[in-house]
Amino acid sequence: MKKIEIYDTTLRDGAQGEGISFSGVGKIRVAKMLDELGVDYIEGGYAASNPKDMEFFQAIRKEKLQHARVAAFGSTRRAGVKAAEDAGSLALIEADTPVVTIFGKSWAFHVHEVLRTTEEENRAMIADTVRFLKENGREVIYDAEHFFDGYKDSPAHALATLRAAKEAGADRIVLCDTNGGTPYFEIGDITREVIAQIGGHVGIHTHNDSELGVANSLEAVRVGAMHVQGTINGFGERCGNANLVSIIPNLGLKMGYQVLSHPDKMKQLKAAADFVYEMANVRPNEKAAFVGHSAFAHKAGMHVDGVNKNPQSFEHIEPSSVGNQRRVLISELSGTSNVFLKAVEMGLNLDKKSPEVKSILKELEEMERKGYEFEAAEASFKLLIQKVLKAHKPFFALDAFRVIVEKRSKEDTCVSEASVKLRINGEVMHTVGEGDGPVDALNEAMRKALVAAFPSINDVSLVDYRVRILDPEEATAAKTRVLIESTDGTETWGTVGVSTNLIEASWEALVDSVEYKLFLDEQKKG
Numbered sequence: 183m184k185k186i187e188i189y190d191t192t193l194r195d196g197a198q199g200e201g202i203s204f205s206g207v208g209k210i211r212v213a214k215m216l217d218e219l220g221v222d223y224i225e226g227g228y229a230a231s232n233p234k235d236m237e238f239f240q241a242i243r244k245e246k247l248q249h250a251r252v253a254a255f256g257s258t259r260r261a262g263v264k265a266a267e268d269a270g271s272l273a274l275i276e277a278d279t280p281v282v283t284i285f286g287k288s289w290a291f292h293v294h295e296v297l298r299t300t301e302e303e304n305r306a307m308i309a310d311t312v313r314f315l316k317e318n319g320r321e322v323i324y325d326a327e328h329f330f331d332g333y334k335d336s337p338a339h340a341l342a343t344l345r346a347a348k349e350a351g352a353d354r355i356v357l358c359d360t361n362g363g364t365p366y367f368e369i370g371d372i373t374r375e376v377i378a379q380i381g382g383h384v385g386i387h388t389h390n391d392s393e394l395g396v397a398n399s400l401e402a403v404r405v406g407a408m409h410v411q412g413t414i415n416g417f418g419e420r421c422g423n424a425n426l427v428s429i430i431p432n433l434g435l436k437m438g439y440q441v442l443s444h445p446d447k448m449k450q451l452k453a454a455a456d457f458v459y460e461m462a463n464v465r466p467n468e469k470a471a472f473v474g475h476s477a478f479a480h481k482a483g484m485h486v487d488g489v490n491k492n493p494q495s496f497e498h499i500e501p502s503s504v505g506n507q508r509r510v511l512i513s514e515l516s517g518t519s520n521v522f523l524k525a526v527e528m529g530l531n532l533d534k535k536s537p538e539v540k541s542i543l544k545e546l547e548e549m550e551r552k553g554y555e556f557e558a559a560e561a562s563f564k565l566l567i568q569k570v571l572k573a574h575k576p577f578f579a580l581d582a583f584r585v586i587v588e589k590r591s592k593e594d595t596c597v598s599e600a601s602v603k604l605r606i607n608g609e610v611m612h613t614v615g616e617g618d619g620p621v622d623a624l625n626e627a628m629r630k631a632l633v634a635a636f637p638s639i640n641d642v643s644l645v646d647y648r649v650r651i652l653d654p655e656e657a658t659a660a661k662t663r664v665l666i667e668s669t670d671g672t673e674t675w676g677t678v679g680v681s682t683n684l685i686e687a688s689w690e691a692l693v694d695s696v697e698y699k700l701f702l703d704e705q706k707k708g
C-alpha cells in the first residue's frame with residue numbers, strides 16, 4: 183500500500199485564519215495531539231518574524247514526539263544576499279527543527295513585480311537557500327508559491343524554479359495553489375506533467391477559495407503526489423486551507439492509501455477535530471463531513487428503518503471508523519423506527535411492535551404538538567421514554583420557585599435573585615441564588631439545593647442556552663421554547679422546556695439537565 187505523507191500546517195497557515203488564535207501553551211498541546219494522531223510533519227510557525235513561534239520551537243524540542251517531525255517555515259533568501267548572511271535563513275537554522283520548509287516564487291510576474299529581481303536571481307535565491315539548509319543538516323521541503331498560476335503563465339519558467347530547488351537538494355517539491363483558484367482538472371494535468379518532468383517526491387498545498395481544497399489535494403495524489411499539506415478543520419486565511427480532516431479518510435478509506443502512523447489512528451479524527459476547535463476557541467462545524475455532529479444523523483422514518491436494517495444502505499462509511507457515531511433524530515417525521523432505535527441506544531430491550539413503543543410514540547406526538555422539539559434535546563427525550571415506561575426515578579421534587587429581577591437606578595445593571603424550595607429524599611431545601619439573569623439565578627439556587635445530596639452536580643455547566651418564540655402555526659398559543667446544552671466535561675446533552683412563560687420553560691429545561699446527569703450517574707453505577 184502506498185504511503186501518503188500528511189503535513190499539518192494548522193499552527194502556521196491555519197493560524198492565519200480570521201478568528202483563529204492559539205495560545206503558546208495551546209500550540210504545544212495541538213502539536214502533541216497531532217503527533218498522537220500520527221501525522222508525519224507538524225509545521226509550527228514562522229522562524230523569523232514571530233517571537234511567539236520561536237518560543238514554540240524551543241518548547242517543542244523538549245517534548246518527546248513519537249512520530250511527527252517538526253518543521254519551521256520561512257522564505258528563500260533575499261535578493262543580492264548570501265544565504266549564510268540572510269537574517270531569514272539564519273533564523274530558520276536557529277529554530278533548530280529537523281525539517282525546514284521554505285517558499286519561493288514560481289510565477290514570473292511575481293518575480294518581476296513583487297521581488298523586483300531577475301528570473302535568474304530568483305532561481306539562485308531558491309537554490310542557495312536550499313543548499314544552505316541542506317549543508318546544515320535539515321530535511322528541506324520546498325513550497326512553490328502560486329505554482330499553478332505560474333505554470334499556466336509559463337511552464338518553462340515555473341519548471342525551471344522547481345529544478346533549481348531539486349538540484350540543490352530539496353527533499354520534497356510542493357506545488358501550491360496559493361490563491362485557491364485552480365480547478366481540479368488543471369491541478370491533475372499540471373501535477374502529472376510536473377512529476378513526468380522532474381520526478382517523484384512531489385507534494386500538494388491547496389486553499390479552499392473555490393471549495394476545491396480537498397478535491398484538488400485528492401486529485402494531485404491520484405496523479406502521483408505523495409505528500410499533502412493542509413490544516414485540521416480547514417482553518418486558514420480567507421476560505422481556509424485544504425481540510426486534512428476530510429483528506430485523511432478519503433485517502434485512507436476511499437482511495438486505499440496508507441495515511442497516518444497506524445491505520446487505527448483514523449479513529450482519533452473526530453476527537454482531533456474537536457480538540458483543535460476547542461483550542462482555537464471556535465464553535466465546531468456541525469455539518470462537517472466525516473466528523474460533524476450531523477455527519478451520521480438520520481431523521482426521516484423510512485430512512486431510519488433502512489439504517490437499522492443495514493447501515494451501509496444509507497451511510498458512506500462506518501461512523502466509528504473516524505471516531506464519529508450514528509445519531510437518530512427525533513421529530514414528527516420519525517415513525518416507530520426512530521423511537522425504537524433510540525430505545526435500543528439507551529439499552530432498553532423493546533419489541534418494535536410492542537405497546538410500549540406505541541405509547542412512547544403517542545406521547546412524543548402529543549409533546550411535539552405542544553411545541554416541544556427533541557432533535558437537539560435527546561436527554562429530555564430519554565427522560566420522556568423513562569417516564570412513559572414508568573421507569574423514571576424522580577431525584578427531587580419542586581415545591582416552589584420565585585425569581586426577582588431588579589434595576590435599582592438608570593445607571594445600575596439589572597440583577598436577578600431566585601429562591602427555590604425543593605424536596606430531596608423527604609427533606610425540604612430552601613435556597614437562594616444570584617445571577618446576571620433570572621435563569622442564571624434560578625440555576626444557581628437549584629444547584630445549591632442539590633449539591634449536598636448530589637455532589638456530581640458541581641461538574642455540570644451550561645454551554646448553550648437558546649430561546650425561541652414559537653409561531654402560532656407551530657403551537658396552539660404563543661409559547662417559548664428553551665433549549666439548554668449542558669456538559670459534565672465528558673458528555674454533552676441537550677434538554678428542552680416549553681411554556682407560555684420564559685422562566686418556566688427555562689426551569690423545565692434546567693430540571694431535565696440535572697435529572698439527566700443524575701440518570702447518567704445511576705447508569706454508570708449499573
Ligand SMILES: [Zn+2]
Pocket residue numbers: 195360387389423
Ligand atoms: Zn497556504
